[in-house]
Amino acid sequence: MSNVLRPSRRHFMVTSAVSALLASTTRTLAADPIKTAGIYTVPVEQQWVSRIHIAAVAAQDRGDITYSYSENVSNTDYARVIREYAEAGNKLIIGEVFGAEQEAREVAADYPDVAFLMGSSFKEDPALPNFAVFDNYIQDAAYLSGIIAGSMSTSNNIGMVGGFPIPEVNRLMHAFMAGAQEMNPGIAFQVSFIGSWFDPPKAKETALAMIENGADVLYAERFGVSDAAKEQGVLAIGNVINTQAEYPDTVVASAIWHFEPTLDKAIAEVQAGTFAAADYGIYSFMNAGGTSLAPLGTFEGKVPAEALALVEQRKAEIMSGAYVVTINDDEPTSS
Structure with missing residues (x-):
């Protein structure tokens, strides 16, 4: 007769219950x-x-x-x-x-x-x-929005109003400018910084001066710029958020930032106990889901087909890695 102890049904049920409780507790924790x-x-x-x-x-x-x-x-x-x-x-x-x-x-x-x-x-x-x-490395979508801007300007003059000339702003402006120039090599830029992250009246005033100086498309890195564009009947390109609902006849396109991939990565690291010093900037890239070009909405059918074809081509190339938008953190200047 074997001396091996075989678990009884009661032992099995108790063991199973304990295991289930431990699993439930682990999930709760x-x-x-x-x-x-x-x-x-x-x-x-x-x-x-x-x-x-x-x-x-x-x-x-x-x-x-x-x-x-x-x-x-x-x-x-x-x-x-x-x-x-x-x-x-x-x-x-x-x-x-x-x-x-x-x-x-x-x-x-x-x-x-x-x-x-x-x-x-x-x-x-x-x-x-x-x-x-x-940081919001959304240069991919900023570049694509620049292609659209370059196709929509008839005066070949784009005004750009930023907060401060720091890397996170500079790189988006440079990417936007690169897209506009690829679509329209003759484009010129007026660049100005208002020295504030939130001063819509000053941003509007700066934008109005650019319009008076010939700009017919504005890069709205700050709040207040689209108000100037709307008031004067010119176009604007948005940044970080989509404001077309507020400016349906003004905002043609916007480069949108999605912070979710960045935060979700940090949450996962904290939960796992593996959070460490790192640069989370890569989670703002387009191929990580951190940026996108807003839908054209009210400007559907109003953007030249040539520009839209280039946008789709570059978007596919960015996602595959075949095309890399240059990251330039230097302060941009007017043409």
Whole structure:
């Protein structure tokens, strides 16, 4: 007779129940939402920050995070707010530290168990392993929108109004200009920066001066530019968000930023316990789902077929890797 003990049905049922409980507990633990905070120097309605905010709200709605945020935080107050959120038990802090780089990194060093995902003009530092950076590398869609802009200008004069000449703005302007010039080699550009991330009246005033100087298409990197275009009956190209619903006769196309791939990657890394210093910029590329060209909407049928054919060709090439839009972070200048 064998001495091997064979499990009874009762033993099997108990073991199965324990296994099921452990599996359920594991799933529950894995699904626990990450306490997350957003810190923004502008209102969440501002186009760049709005894309971060929308992605965070979506992540909260599906249960991945719990989300609170502060807006209109000054650069001088930014470090204090970071510290308050870290002390409050947040495990993921997102935001933009373009004007508070050193202070933000110094605070992050004090909280090694907190993951920081910050918009930055600088790169990650291996010595600060809990601080990852991102930026809206949406040059792919900006380039495609430039092709459309170049085909729509009859005066061969495009006005471009930006906030500050920092890399995240410069690269989009250069990509846009490259697309416009590929479609229309004779195009000229007026380039100006208003020195603010949110000053619609100043952006509008700057754009109006460009229109007076011959621009019939405007690159609306800031709010206020499309208002000038609408008022004067010229066209505009949007940036980061699609505002065609507000400007149906004005905004021809827009390069849209989708922050979801960036945030989702960070959430997955925090959940896995593998969050590390890294450059998340690649998740804003078109082939990562981080940018797209908005539908033409009210301008369907009004954009030259030649331009649309080039857009589709380049889009396919960008997705396959056959065509790479140049990233140029240098400050652009007028023609």
